[in-house]
Amino acid sequence: MTRSVGGAEATAARLRAAISDGAYRPGTQLSEERLSDELGVSRNTLREAFRLLAQERLVEHVFHRGVFVRRLTTADVTDLYAARRVLETAGIHACTLDSPALTDAAAAVEAARLAAQDGQWALVGTADIRFHAALVRAVPSERLHVLMDSLLAEMRLAFLSTDDPAAFHADFVERNQAIVTALRTGDRDAAASLLGDYLDDAERTLVAAAGGSAPH
Amino acid sequence: MTRSVGGAEATAARLRAAISDGAYRPGTQLSEERLSDELGVSRNTLREAFRLLAQERLVEHVFHRGVFVRRLTTADVTDLYAARRVLETAGIHACTLDSPALTDAAAAVEAARLAAQDGQWALVGTADIRFHAALVRAVPSERLHVLMDSLLAEMRLAFLSTDDPAAFHADFVERNQAIVTALRTGDRDAAASLLGDYLDDAERTLVAAAGGSAPH
DNA sequence: GCATATTTGTCCGTATGTATA
DNA sequence: CTATACATACGGACAAATATG
Numbered sequence: 001m002t003r004s005v006g007g008a009e010a011t012a013a014r015l016r017a018a019i020s021d022g023a024y025r026p027g028t029q030l031s032e033e034r035l036s037d038e039l040g041v042s043r044n045t046l047r048e049a050f051r052l053l054a055q056e057r058l059v060e061h062v063f064h065r066g067v068f069v070r071r072l073t074t075a076d077v078t079d080l081y082a083a084r085r086v087l088e089t090a091g092i093h094a095c096t097l098d099s100p101a102l103t104d105a106a107a108a109v110e111a112a113r114l115a116a117q118d119g120q121w122a123l124v125g126t127a128d129i130r131f132h133a134a135l136v137r138a139v140p141s142e143r144l145h146v147l148m149d150s151l152l153a154e155m156r157l158a159f160l161s162t163d164d165p166a167a168f169h170a171d172f173v174e175r176n177q178a179i180v181t182a183l184r185t186g187d188r189d190a191a192a193s194l195l196g197d198y199l200d201d202a203e204r205t206l207v208a209a210a211g212g213s214a215p216h
Numbered sequence: 217m218t219r220s221v222g223g224a225e226a227t228a229a230r231l232r233a234a235i236s237d238g239a240y241r242p243g244t245q246l247s248e249e250r251l252s253d254e255l256g257v258s259r260n261t262l263r264e265a266f267r268l269l270a271q272e273r274l275v276e277h278v279f280h281r282g283v284f285v286r287r288l289t290t291a292d293v294t295d296l297y298a299a300r301r302v303l304e305t306a307g308i309h310a311c312t313l314d315s316p317a318l319t320d321a322a323a324a325v326e327a328a329r330l331a332a333q334d335g336q337w338a339l340v341g342t343a344d345i346r347f348h349a350a351l352v353r354a355v356p357s358e359r360l361h362v363l364m365d366s367l368l369a370e371m372r373l374a375f376l377s378t379d380d381p382a383a384f385h386a387d388f389v390e391r392n393q394a395i396v397t398a399l400r401t402g403d404r405d406a407a408a409s410l411l412g413d414y415l416d417d418a419e420r421t422l423v424a425a426a427g428g429s430a431p432h
Numbered sequence: 433g434c435a436t437a438t439t440t441g442t443c444c445g446t447a448t449g450t451a452t453a
Numbered sequence: 454c455t456a457t458a459c460a461t462a463c464g465g466a467c468a469a470a471t472a473t474g
Contacts, residue, residue, distance in 0.1 A: 008442095032459075042443045044260070047460090048267070055271055065451070066459065082357035086306040141298035147363055223461070248440070258463045263441090280440055280470045 008048035011041050015049060019058055019069055020156045026071040030059065057154050072157050074207050080151055080158070081203040084132070085196070087148050091135035092192045095183055101138035102183055105131050109176045116173055121166025125159065128169040131176050135195075162209045172198060224264035227257050231265060235274055235285055236372045242287040246275065273370050288373050290423050296367055296374070297419040300348070301412070303364050307351035308408045311399055317354035318399055321347050325392045332389055337382025341375065344385040347392050351411075378425045388414060 015035075018024055036046045050067045053059045060070045072080075095102055112127035129152050136148040162168050175198050182191035231251075234240055252262045266283045269275045276284045288296075311318055328343035345368050352364040375381040391414050398407035 044443065045441095051267055079357045079359055082355060083359045086302065086355060086357070086360060090302040090306070139298060139302060141295045141302070143295055143299045143363075143367065144302060147359075151359065249438095259440095260464090261462060264462090281472095282440065 008041075008045050008052065011039055011045060011049035012052040014039065015053060016056075016058060016153075019053075020153075022160050024069045026069050026157055026160060028069050030067045030069065032066070056150050058157065070154075070157055072154075072161070076154075077158055077203060077206050080154060081199055083147075083151055085199055087136045087139070087144060087151075088132060088195055088199070089192055090144075091138045092179075092183070092188055092195055094140070095135070095138040095188065095191075097184070097186060099138050101134050101136075102180070104134035104137060105176075105183075106180045108134055109173065109180055112169070112173045112176065116170055121170065124166060124173065125169040128172060128176065129155070158206045158209075162206065168202075168205065172202065223257075224261050224268065227255055227261060227265035228268040230255065231269060232272075232274060232369070235269075236369075238376050240285045242285050242373055242376060244285050246283045246285065248282070272366055274373065286370075286373055288370070288377070288426055290426050292370075293374055293419060293422050293426055296370060297415055299363075299367055301415055303352045303355070303360060303367075304348060304411055304415070305408055306360075307354045308395075308399070308404055308411055310356070311351070311354040311404065311407075313400070313402060315354050317350050317352075318396070320350035320353060321392075321399075322396045324350055325389065325396055328385070328389045328392065332386055337386065340389065341381060341385040344388060344392065345371070374422045374426065378422065384418075384421065388418070 015024075015030070024030065030050070032043050032046055036043045039046065041049075050059060050061065054061045054067070058070055060068045062068065091101065108127050108131035112124050112131065115121075115123035115127060133145075133148055133152055136144060139145075159168060175194065179191050179194050179198070182188075182194060231240075231246070240246065246266070248259050248262060252259045255262065257265075266275060266277065270277045270283070274286055276286050278284065307317065324343050324347035328340050328347065331337075331339035331343060349361075349364055349368055352360060355361075375384060378384050391410065395407050395410050395414070398404075398410060
């Protein structure tokens, strides 16, 4: 289904990219009038785009006050990782040797490794995210896949809070590789254990980083 | 001109209830002009309500054709149960003896039993749904709770396809009780096993019921 | 295949209520 | 308390796509 260039979907995509890139920092207000003028769309269309982004929890809709780029609290980070543990662990246990999810996960690790060699840190981060999304793909439920994509989009907000988002991802390339290796030998319990450690460490790092930013 | 009772949120709530009650059968189109006149809200407000319901997957938005009450395919039912298995199993394993989730689940079973004695089958269905929602509450992630609520709202569409939605829920009251008993003795593996059987049987029943309805 | 009517998509202007300065 | 800014909702208008004859 193709949308017009000025449609709500396209507007949401532009804002999504801008937020992920850090152009609009967490906490900044997205004024309807200013943005509708800036992006060349009507207020109604912009409001529809806001609704899409609010659904993804990238922006926060405060009643009668406006729309703001979401600022994650430590509670948000904890919540996100609790959800990821459930989904990714289920993915590990549903992952068979011939599962396309395993192939995709392995490909993501390889892409991350190559990007790291070239110093393309943004690509490393994207590949890291793709790896975790691939794990959940082993569970045969598109609804869970959609949720996982949403959680990972929200994670990008957390990454923005770290001093060095690139280094954050780079540290985990080898650990992703270890998970793939365990899955390839059919040792799902070992893979689940490695994943659990991964998530614990990543959560600790991000909670520490988010601790500095005061809520609202 | 009748004064509108409320905004988009209230309009969505009214439509949600009407759909769950079967007033609008799956597949029927929800005309903008007719409904905005019927509910006493403007077209813009109604469209806003449609977006909320589409987000919950209760209605389907076809570009330039309109909004329809969602008609679940067998693939949808399978997908829903795959997602429920992941979430509810995680809830079982996160459920401790002093967990509020266990208390809520037990209360839901008791409410279902009382309603069944009085022949209040609609209440039995509501309590059954509340039981499964309670299980997932043991997982400390609000994002998963929201997803579970969304999945259960979608499940109501599947229940509408059964010949006798009331009997469907009534059959499972005792099995819910058995799960609670297992959890109270701390035997989470037994509870998970009982839950797995429950979900398998329920899925089979609904897939058989949904098999008759052909997709548009 | 074509012309028509109907329905949806988008945008505008305005009025009202609410929160903030 | 007043003034400002903003979100919410309404009604109308026209464009675009679809359905119908």
